[in-house]
Amino acid sequence: MDLPLVPATWLNPLRLALEIAATVAFALSGVMAAARKRLDAVGVCVVAFVAAFGGGTLRDLLLDQRPFFWVRHTEFVWGILGLSVAAMLFMRQRHFEPTQRLMQWPDALGLGLFAAVGVDLATTVGMPAIIAVMMGMITGVFGGVLRDVLCNEVPQAFSDHRPYAVCAFAGGWADVLLRQLHAPDWAPLLACVLLTAGLRGLAVWRNWELPAWRV
Amino acid sequence: MDLPLVPATWLNPLRLALEIAATVAFALSGVMAAARKRLDAVGVCVVAFVAAFGGGTLRDLLLDQRPFFWVRHTEFVWGILGLSVAAMLFMRQRHFEPTQRLMQWPDALGLGLFAAVGVDLATTVGMPAIIAVMMGMITGVFGGVLRDVLCNEVPQAFSDHRPYAVCAFAGGWADVLLRQLHAPDWAPLLACVLLTAGLRGLAVWRNWELPAWRV
Amino acid sequence: MDLPLVPATWLNPLRLALEIAATVAFALSGVMAAARKRLDAVGVCVVAFVAAFGGGTLRDLLLDQRPFFWVRHTEFVWGILGLSVAAMLFMRQRHFEPTQRLMQWPDALGLGLFAAVGVDLATTVGMPAIIAVMMGMITGVFGGVLRDVLCNEVPQAFSDHRPYAVCAFAGGWADVLLRQLHAPDWAPLLACVLLTAGLRGLAVWRNWELPAWRV
Incomplete structure (x- = not known):
């Protein structure tokens, strides 16, 4: 990770923009x-x-990392x-369906970004590969899980039979693999985002379904 | 905070009495x-x-503070x-309604006290103002939230449309403000308790309702 | 705890076997x-x-202990x-009832083992007796509680009126007591496992019921 072949400065504003878009998408899912x-x-x-920051906060609790993202960035x-x-002022029920459609891409890209951030942090503090991938998944998925628990619903990520967490799982492994191959340091993040969002996009487009329990 | 103009010793027994009364009120809500x-x-x-100590425990987990109140005070x-x-031995269903009415004041005062304790702790460990106010709200409100999650109900604090958490929010800001104005050190706590409980009392008395989602 | 009268080496493989059997039983309850x-x-x-590791993870969060068991043992x-x-491949609904019956013993022994592990860890970090017993109970019981919360059910441990957590409570006190009497260091663990599992077995066999709320 110490010899990035390409300076990654052009990635930073892109990353910030994606971070904001994804946070908005996650928060709107909570709203x-x-x-x-x-x-x-x-x-x-x-x-x-909770939908926006629950996943990262749970990850930081598990990894014993402080301060949380939202403590460092109170503007969020x-x-x-x-x-x-x-x-509450401007959104009506008829806006929900178009909003959800519009948010699909920032949500999918955000899932990948948050997974990469989770893998990165877990690797930095010395976690083994499988745990790093789990932390990536938790970062991307558990905001939605905690949102559904607070709303007294079965978590959508566990019950809608659409691939979501598994996309982050795949992206996380790509990230871990590229790190172990000493790829330039912008590569794992990019691969994780693209693979996660690509798989999620494919899953939505092709109507893929997760295996269900056979009675 | 270093030059209290009035010795606050008379506040301490009062505070302990309130702490006990509020803990009883919160625990009874759980019962x-x-x-x-x-x-x-x-x-x-x-x-x-969980109803009595869940809020403070969640705050201490988030702020990474140990030992918890109930570890220091096992008598609680x-x-x-x-x-x-x-x-379980003496209380019957017909006692629920009068108990709830009786507990309204210790509950409202406790909400204010717990909010002030949360703000105090968060400020001491260097949190910014908005986070300190959040920690105050969490201290006062999340015991009830976790109680409802364990009981498989939508949290009352999020769904009954009665101002509760917002009272603690207002009280928390009063607390933070007085701290920044270097008021004598009994003032922020007192202001937070009185403003929170006063607002809550008003809200109950005047039947105030929080804005709901308009379809 | 410094003069074990009997070398406890024969306990270690037994303990590992029980740990694996109990983890399987807990995980299957989640499945x-x-x-x-x-x-x-x-x-x-x-x-x-979550059913398998939720209890121990919550205990470690509360006691601020890292790394978690499943981080140290990724093979689990x-x-x-x-x-x-x-x-998912081989189990069908008709297998549920016999599986549950088969898992009763590893589950009961696991409850005792996990309670003893919780008491041990809490005592080691200097917790008072009542807190150590609580941590033992949390270790054994909260995996199932979190499982039920995620499944949007009222936790079975709080609502099925069968003694479960109270068995771990009794076992935990036996453990704490033997420690305070400076029993040889294999004794508290063994006593906790046997008392917890014995009580649980008795409760299931004799159809004991916990007191319910009288209307």
């Missing part, structure tokens, strides 16, 4: 889940926050608060 | 939630414990255990 | 809970993992993954 359960304004804000806390209030 | 779901004796004790653990057993 | 809720393959794996992670896949 809509809360609205469907008829939660009040407090519920909307909390569920949006204000952003989620503003987004929730704006959604 | 009654468990009873409504027909949980067994183990469920009653665990849900009472025994107290909750005794309270749960006593409730 | 079957997930199957009953018709979760997909991802849900089955995650719920199996692979094992759970393999077990989940195998269950």
Whole structure:
């Protein structure tokens, strides 16, 4: 990781833009889940926050890392608060379906980005490969899981039979592999994002289904 | 915070009394939630414990603070255990409604006290203002949230449309503000408790409702 | 604890065998809970993992201990993954009831073993007796609680009125007591496992019921 062949500076603004877009997508999934359960304004804000940051926070708790992302970047806390209030003022139920369609790409790319961030952090603190991949999955998926637990629903990631967490699983392994091959340091992140989002896109497009329990 | 103009010693016994009353109120909310779901004796004790200490414990996990309050004060653990057993022996469903009414004031004052304790701890470990206020809210509110999650209910704090967490939010900001104005060190706590409980009392009295999602 | 009268080497392979059997029993309880809720393959794996390791992981979070068992022993992670896949391929609904009956003993012994492990760890880091017993209970019971929360069910340990957590509670106190009497260092573990599993066995055999809330 110490000899990047290509300077990765052009990746940084791209990464920040993706981070913001993905956080908005995750938070909006929380807003809509809360609205469907008829939660009040407090519920909307909390569920949006948990959907956006729950995965990374759980990962940091498990890896014993502090400070959390949202403590270092309080502007994101204000952003989620503003987004929730704006959604309550301007968003109506008829907007849910188009919003969800629109958010599919930032959501899929965000899943890949968050998985890569989780793998990166876990590897840095010396976790073995399988644990690093798990931490990547947790980062990308458990915000949605905690959102559904708070809304008293079976987590969608475990029950809708659409590949989601497995895409992050595949992306995470690509990331870990490229790291072990000493690829230039922008490569694992990029591979993880592209593979995760690509698989997710394919799964949605081709209507792939996860194996279900056979009675 | 270094020049308290009034010695705050008279506040300490008052604070302890409030702490006990609030813990009883929170634990009883857990006992009654468990009873409504027909949980067994183990469920009653665990849900009472989580309702009383879940918020502070989650805050300490997030802020990476140890030991927890209930580890330092094991007499509170025994107290909750005794309270749960006593409730199972002597409390009947017809007592629920008067108990809830009776507990409204210790609950509201406790919400304020726990919020102030959360703000205090978060500020001490160097958190920015918005995070300190969040930690105050979590301290006061998430015991009830975890209680409802364990009981497989949508958290009441997010769905009953009565101002509760927002009162702690307002109280927390008052606390943070007075700290930044270098008020004498009993002032932030007192302001937080009085503003939180006052707002909560007003909200209950005037039947205030939080904005709901408009379809 | 410094003068074991009997060398405990013969206990170690026995303990490992029990650890594996208990982990399988706990994981299978997760697999079957997930199957009953018709979760997909991802849900089955995650719920199996949480059922097996959730209790110990929560204990380590509360006691601020790292690395987790499953980080030190990644072979167990692979094992759970393999077990989940195998269950999805070969296990059918008609196998659930005999599996549950078969798993009763490894489950009861595992409850005792995990409780003893929790007491041991908590005592080592200086926790008072009641907290050590609580940590033992959490280790043995909260895997199942988190499993049920993820499956959007009221936790079975709090609602089925069968003694389960209380057996671990009794076993935990036996463990703590023998430690305070400076018994040889294999004794507390053994006593905890035998008392917990014995009580659980008795409770199942005699159809004992926990006191319920009287209306």
